[in-house]
Amino acid sequence: MATENHINSIERSFKSSEAADFDTGGSPCQQAMSSDGHLALMRISVVTIVASWLPLANATFSIKRCCTLAVRGDFQKYYNESYPWQVCNFNEDINFSDNVTYPSIMRSMSWAREYCRGHQLSGLNQWLSPLCAYISPYIGLLLICPVGEVSKSKSGLPRWVNVLLDWIRNPLQEYMSILGDPASAAFGAFHEIWSDVQAIRKLSTDGDRTLSWFQRRALWIAVLMGDIKFTEKTTWTPRVLEAAHLLEYQTSDNKLDAKKPSLDIQPYEVGMETTPSATLISRPLDDAGDLDKAIGITLEARASFAGGVLIPVVLMLAVTAATFYDAYSALGDKDKALALAYCVWYSWILVVSVGGNCFATSINSGLARKAFGEVLDLNGEGSVALRDRYINSQSWEDWAEHADGTGFELKSRLMAMESNWRVWLWFGLGQFFGFCSVAFASACGTAIAWTTPTVGFGCRSFNFILYTGLAFLIAYLHVLRSWLWVSSQANWKAGQKPSVLLRIVNVVYWFLVFANSLVLVLGTLFHLVGVFRTCWCEKMTWSDSAMIELNSKTAEAIDNARKYWISTSYVAFGFEWLLCLVAIAGRRYIVLKMEQWPESREEVKKASRQVSRKPE
Secondary structure: OHHHHHHHHHHHHHHHHHHHHOOOOOOHHHHHHHHHHHHHHHHHHHHHHHHHHOOOOOOEOOHHHHHHHHHHHOHHHHOOOOOHHHHOOOOOOOOOOOOOOEOOOEEEHHHHHHHOOOOEOOOHHHHHHHHHHHHHHHHHHHHOOOOOOOOOOOOOOOHHHHHHHHHHHHHHHHHHHHHHOHHHHHHHHHHHHHHHHHHHHHHHOOOOOOOOHHHHHHHHHHHHOOOEOOOOOOEEOHHHHHHHHHHHHHHHHOHHHHOOOOOOOOOOOOOOOOOHHHHHHHHHHHHHHHHHHHHHHHHHOOOOHHHHHHHHHHHHHHHHHHHHHHHHOOOOOHHHHHHHHHHHHOOHHHHHHHHOOOOOOOOOHHHHHHHOOOOEEOOOOOEOOHHHHHHHHHHHHHHHHOOOOOOOOHHHHHHHHHHOHHHHHHHHHHHHHHHHHHHHHHHHHHHHHHOOOOOOOOHHHHHHHHHHHHHHHHHHHHHHHHHHHHHHHHOOOOOOOOOHHHHHHHHHHHHHHHHHHHHHHHHHHHHHHOOOOOHHHHOOOOOOOOEEEOOOOEHHHHHHHHHHHHHHHHHHHHHHHHHHHHHHHHHHHHHHHHOHHHHHHHHHHHHHHHHHOOOO
């Protein structure tokens, strides 16, 4: 009894000391701690409420686990082969280098909804390998594509906000346009090459001098400045027009001009003429020399094709070969097949990148204004996006045909362009050509994804088809948008706003471009992360009886790899590389003719010295 009383007294003393330790009634510091605790509790409550609004994702799904469950449910069928986890290689790596195949494990969609809900997140190798193998090189090719300069923001927001918006829009909007409207970008690049080839050919075959000295210079400028936006204020400076008229009058009786080879462009050199009248018009001839000097500077400033395009493309070729070898060495691997499908899908970027850097020259708009600042007024305009090159080149070509500046008015030429059905027919055909380069790559990617077990229409096939369909719609919406813009500019009056139809079409166009670029970007991210790695994405259907393949390296997978995956990839890249070779051939022809400019100048100087030595 005494012992029990002693124990009770110890417990009472412990409780009293514990209560004294935790008594917070009179300490300011303890009151502050209490308020901090309330603040922490409020934060935890807010975080809990916000987190409760977020959707939950079941990422515990595993295809191999589902396969094992399916085999275990029908164990008698596979008893003589191996255990369920061995049939499905559960927690084991598959050796794709041997000839061993595994049985096909098919289950219905209703069974998958009951036992295999959720998605399987990608492992390190499943997302890092595609990112390093082909996605990063394609991003590099996209970044070397020529882009237009975005007009400055003129909203009522503070100046620093407009500057920030311009800084964000200038690169992102143009690259988004290439991804969202690939057909227009591809056609714009190849039309620029074709236009330059035709202009250079016209200059080189002008043996009977049907083009005047000034017209040849104007045609050269149209070739070199085709990526600069042409407006109604783009015009010669008055002193250059005066120099051109005097020079044409002076050289009309010059026999040296008639004896020149057919391939030269006749840069004018001050002091080369032997007629006495040359001393009377030295200032206009200096202006003509400035024009030749500006053309020469622009020719020298063109980007190096080897450093800017050829080396990245060769590296991309090596990456493609490595991707093919990786897929060939792992026949029947579904992850490798789907990665190959995405690699093929992006191959149109290679065409746009090569074609966009194969025309005569692509110079900075600031350099163009400095080079031609004394002879040509560009009104401060910048470069034009690939999608708008067709209409812009039409204006430059019309301007070059009226080189004297007296018979050209942009408004009247736009009115003629508006009613010229041939211009718009070629525009439509060109857009179809650009679309074919995109559609062929998408079709090949769809074929690979379609034949990857489960064979049929899945999320990845839907991703490719949706992108291609939107690209076709956007391509011809751009034709309508361009025609409405030409019509608006041709009938424009001072103070008049763009038509309501044009503004509506512009909004719809840019919305679809943004949506289509998201289809490509988000589709790629979903593939890398593993959002598409679900049973429903294996075959997009709501039918409960649809069958889904749960196993890997089946006989069907290996057979499809040999029949479709590798061969389709070769065909896709062969077609895209053929288009690249066409662009490179056009570039080579242009460069050969451009190099004759300094050679012909040396010939003229040599001939002029020989004439000056003759006795008068």
